[in-house]
Amino acid sequence: xxxxxxxxxxxxxxxxxxxxxxxxxxxxxxxxxxxxxxxxxxxxxxxxxxxxxxxxxxxxxxxxxxxxxxxxxxxxxxxxxxxxxxxxxxxxxxxxxxxxxxxxxxxxxxxxxxxxxxxxxxxxxxxxxxxxxxxxxxxxxxxxxxxxxxxxxxxxxxxxxxxxxxxxxxxxxxxxxxxxxxxxxxxxxxxxxxxxxxxxxxxxxxxxxxxxxxxxxxxxxxxxxxxxxxxxxxxxxxxxxxxxxxxxxxxxxxxxxxxxxxxxxx
Amino acid sequence: xxxxxxxxxxxxxxxxxxxxxxxxxxxxxxxxxxxxxxxxxxxxxxxxxxxxxxxxxxxxxxxxxxxxxxxxxxxxxxxxxxxxxxxxxxxxxxxxxxxxxxxxxxxxxxxxxxxxxxxxxxxxxxxxxxxxxxxxxxxxxxxxxxxxxxxxxxxxxxxxxxxxxxxxxxxxxxxxxxxxxxxxxxxxxxxxxxxxxxxxxxxxxxxxxxxxxxxxxxxxxxxxxxxxxxxxxxxxxxxxxxxxxxxxxxxxxxxxxxxxxxxxxxxxxxxxxxxxxxxxxxxxxxxxxxxxxxxxxxxxxxxxxxxxxxxxxxxxxxxxxxxxxxxxxxxxxxxxxxxxxxxxxxxxxxxxxx
Numbered sequence: 001x002x003x004x005x006x007x008x009x010x011x012x013x014x015x016x017x018x019x020x021x022x023x024x025x026x027x028x029x030x031x032x033x034x035x036x037x038x039x040x041x042x043x044x045x046x047x048x049x050x051x052x053x054x055x056x057x058x059x060x061x062x063x064x065x066x067x068x069x070x071x072x073x074x075x076x077x078x079x080x081x082x083x084x085x086x087x088x089x090x091x092x093x094x095x096x097x098x099x100x101x102x103x104x105x106x107x108x109x110x111x112x113x114x115x116x117x118x119x120x121x122x123x124x125x126x127x128x129x130x131x132x133x134x135x136x137x138x139x140x141x142x143x144x145x146x147x148x149x150x151x152x153x154x155x156x157x158x159x160x161x162x163x164x165x166x167x168x169x170x171x172x173x174x175x176x177x178x179x180x181x182x183x184x185x186x187x188x189x190x191x192x193x194x195x196x197x198x199x200x201x202x203x204x205x206x207x208x209x210x211x212x213x214x215x216x217x218x219x220x221x222x223x224x225x226x227x228x229x230x231x232x233x234x235x236x237x238x239x240x241x242x243x244x245x246x247x248x249x250x251x252x253x254x255x256x257x258x259x260x261x262x263x264x265x266x
Numbered sequence: 267x268x269x270x271x272x273x274x275x276x277x278x279x280x281x282x283x284x285x286x287x288x289x290x291x292x293x294x295x296x297x298x299x300x301x302x303x304x305x306x307x308x309x310x311x312x313x314x315x316x317x318x319x320x321x322x323x324x325x326x327x328x329x330x331x332x333x334x335x336x337x338x339x340x341x342x343x344x345x346x347x348x349x350x351x352x353x354x355x356x357x358x359x360x361x362x363x364x365x366x367x368x369x370x371x372x373x374x375x376x377x378x379x380x381x382x383x384x385x386x387x388x389x390x391x392x393x394x395x396x397x398x399x400x401x402x403x404x405x406x407x408x409x410x411x412x413x414x415x416x417x418x419x420x421x422x423x424x425x426x427x428x429x430x431x432x433x434x435x436x437x438x439x440x441x442x443x444x445x446x447x448x449x450x451x452x453x454x455x456x457x458x459x460x461x462x463x464x465x466x467x468x469x470x471x472x473x474x475x476x477x478x479x480x481x482x483x484x485x486x487x488x489x490x491x492x493x494x495x496x497x498x499x500x501x502x503x504x505x506x507x508x509x510x511x512x513x514x515x516x517x518x519x520x521x522x523x524x525x526x527x528x529x530x531x532x533x534x535x536x537x538x539x540x541x542x543x544x545x546x547x548x549x550x551x552x553x554x555x556x557x558x559x560x561x562x563x564x565x566x567x568x569x570x571x572x573x574x575x576x577x578x579x580x581x582x583x584x585x586x587x588x589x590x591x592x593x594x595x596x597x598x599x600x601x602x603x604x605x606x607x608x609x610x611x612x613x614x615x616x617x618x619x620x
Contacts, residue, residue, distance in 0.1 A: 004601075007600040007604065010596070010600050011594075011596035011597035012593065030604075033604050033607055036603075036607075037600075046465060046482065051461060054464075055456045059457070061493065062453060062456065063451055064451040065449050065496055066497060067497060067499060068498050128498070129498045129503075130495065130508050130512050131507030131509070131510070131511040132503075133579075133583055134583070135588060136588065137587050138586060194498055195494075197511060
C-alpha cells in the first residue's frame with residue numbers, strides 16, 4: 001500500500017480499508033490529506049428568515065404538477081418520430097440507394113445509423129430529466145457518433161469521379177435538411193416536456209438526431225455512392241442540423257439567462 | 267443480542283428468544299441528518315451544524331471480517347460527544363466506524379429500529395440509531411429525550427437542538443416522499459425541502475468560491491428553478507442528484523453572469539487584508555483552503571463528495587457524466603491535493619511561526 005493506492009481507494013468512495021489506515025499512520029502526507037478531507041467544511045447556515053421567505057414564496061405559487069413520464073415513453077416517442085419521418089420520406093421519394101448498394105454496405109450503414117440513433121435517443125431522454133444517469137458523456141457521444149459514422153462511410157464507400165459534384169451535393173443537402181427540419185419539430189414538442197439544464201448541449205444532440213433522420217433518408221434514397229458525396233452531403237446534413245441545434249440552444253439559453261436576471265428574486 | 271452470519275448478509279437477532287424481532291441490516295432503511303457536535307464540554311457550544319451525508323455503498327470485497335453489507339440508501343444518525351480538540355471526523359466516518367465495530371458492541375433493537383452505542387479510547391461516545399421507519403425512531407425509540415443515554419440528557423440546549431432538527435428537518439430518506447408531496451402541491455413540502463436541503467446547498471455554493479452574498483443569491487435562484495422544473499423529478503429516483511444537477515447549473519450561470527460584471531469593474535481601492543486563516547493555528551489546512559487550489563471540475567466533484575455527501579453514482583448523475591469520469595476526476599484531485607499539501611503545510615507553519 002502506497003500513497004497512489006490511497007488516492008485510488010479514496011476516489012472509489014468506499015470506506016477506507018485497514019491497510020490504508022495503517023499506511024496513513026506511517027505517512028505524514030497521507031495522514032494530513034485524510035485529516036483535511038475528513039474534517040468537513042464548516043457549513044454556513046442560511047438565515048431562518050431567508051429560508052422562510054423562500055419557502056413561503058414557493059408555497060404561494062404551488063400547483064400540482066404531473067411528474068415526467070418514464071424514460072421509455074420518451075424514448076419510444078423519439079424513435080417513433082424518427083422512423084415515421086424516415087419511412088414516409090423514403091416511401092415518397094423512393095429507396096434507390098438500397099438497389100445500388102451491396103448488402104454489406106446496406107447492412108453496415110443502416111446498422112450504424114440505427115445504433116447512433118438509439119444512443120442519441122438515450123442521451124436526449126437522459127438530458128430531459130436533471131440528475132439522470134448518463135452512460136456516456138452527452139458531448140462526447142455527439143462527437144463520437146459523428147466521427148464513427150464518418151469512418152464507416154469512408155470505409156464502406158469508394159471515392160469516384162463525379163460530374164457536377166457541388167450541384168448534386170446541394171440537392172442532397174437541401175433535401176436532407178428539409179427532412180431534418182421536419183423531424184426537429186416533433187422532437188422539440190417532446191423535448192419541451194422535460195427540463196433541460198444545458199440547452200446548447202441538448203440543442204446540439206436534438207439537432208444531430210434530426211440530421212440523422214435526414215442522413216438516413218439520403219442513405220436509402222440517393223444512389224450516388226461516391227464517398228466524398230456521402231461524407232459531404234449526407235453526413236453534412238447531420239452536422240449542419242447539429243450546429244443549428246447548438247446555435248438555437250445557445251440563443252435560448254442567453255435569452256433565458258437574461259429573463260432570469262431581470263426577474264426579481266424570491 | 268447476537269449477530270448471526272447468514273449467507274451473503276448477516277442478521278441481527280434478539281436474544282430475547284425465538285419470538286424476538288429479527289432484523290436484517292439490509293432491511294434497515296434510514297437516511298437521516300447526521301449531526302456532528304463540537305461541544306467544548308458545554309451545552310451551548312453546539313456549533314458544528316449539520317452534515318448531511320449518505321453512507322456510501324459498502325463494498326465487502328476487500329473485507330472478510332466485521333463486514334455488514336450496507337445498502338446505498340442507508341445512513342445513520344450520529345450523536346458525538348467530546349471530540350478531542352474540536353476535531354471533527356469525516357462525515358463518512360461513522361459508516362466505516364459502524365461497520366468496523368458493529369460486532370464489538372451490542373445493539374439495542376426495538377420494534378422501530380436499533381441503536382448502537384460505544385466509546386472510543388475512553389474519550390468519544392457515539393450513538394448510531396437506525397430505523398426501518400424513516401423519522402420514527404426519534405419519537406418512538408426516544409420519546410422523551412433523544413440525546414445519548416446518560417450523556418447529555420442534562421444539556422437542555424443540545425436536547426432541544428436535536429429535537430428541533432429531528433422534527434423540522436426531514437431525513438434524506440424522506441426527501442423522496444417530500445418531493446412527491448411537493449409535486450402534489452402539499453403546502454408543507456416547500457418548507458420541509460427548503461429547510462432540509464438549503465444548508466448543504468449553501469455549503470456547496472460557498473465551497474465553489476462564492477461569497478456569502480453570492481451564495482445566498484444562488485440559493486434563492488436554485489429554489490426558483492427547482493420550483494419551475496419540479497415536474498421533471500420522477501418519483502422513485504434519487505432526489506439529491508436531481509437537486510445538485512440544478513444547483514450546479516445555477517452556479518455555472520451565476521459564475522458566467524458575475525464574470526461579465528467583474529470584467530467591467532475597476533478596482534478603486536485596495537481590499538482589506540484577510541484575517542489569518544484558521545488553519546495557521548491548527549497546522550492542517552482546512553478543506554476549503556486546500557480545495558480552492560483545484561480546477562473547477564475537480565473541485566466540484568470533491569465538494570459534492572465531501573461536503574454534499576453524495577456517492578460517486580450520484581455525483582455522476584448530478585454532473586451528467588459517468589461514474590468512471592467522476593472517479594478519474596476525484597483521483598486526480600486527490601493526487602493534486604497531495605502535491606499541494608507540503609506547500610500548504612509550509613505556509614501554515616510559517617503563519618504559525620509569525
